Amino acid sequence: MFKGLGDMDLSKMMEAAQNMQSKMTEMQDGLSRLSVTGESGGGLVKATASAKGELTGLDIAPSIFKAEDKEVVEDLILAAIKDAQRRAQDKAAEEMARLTSELGLPADMKMPF
Template sequence: MFKGLGGIGDMSKMMKAAKDMQDRMQQMQADMDKITVTGESGAGLVKATATAKGELTSLDIDPSIFQPSEKEVVEDLILAAIKDAQRKAQDKMQSEMSRITQELGLPADMKLPF
């Protein structure tokens, strides 16, 4: 009856898919604040814990490394643990983004808005 209006249903599907994606992205962002990763250096002598968004939440340093002559080594270990935690947080974020794009049937290499 309305031959020229066949695309309206497709537009409705696209709008629903966009809303679903937006809802999932918001939920994922909230979840990333709750997920933590731990980076280590010096065979576990220094551990840095961060949220999956990369916010550092704690630092654990084994007391055996506190010697004045080892100041630079300790600083390097702390920096390495923080960088490891941040890298793991970034990997986790990308993994979650990839999972969501697959669930929504989007191309794996599609860049989402973060």
């Protein structure tokens, strides 16, 4: 028995660690499948990303395609992408909090990703 581990034996610790690793892998896979959409300009530009932050789509309302509005359109696109990335981070944090809760770990525990 290791000092400081109380009555918990090594096989139970290893089983718990493997269970946590399995659940973390499942969560990472799930984040790839979850989708979030960020928007700007009141919905004129929408960016879609996975919850891991990978941009997967961009939707631009045709009404904003005017040559004199080029800079505005570029700003709206950038704002929508940033909004999607922020929402992806929020979703990933939400999923991590759910996982740590299920595993009985402290809510503020930092995982290696």
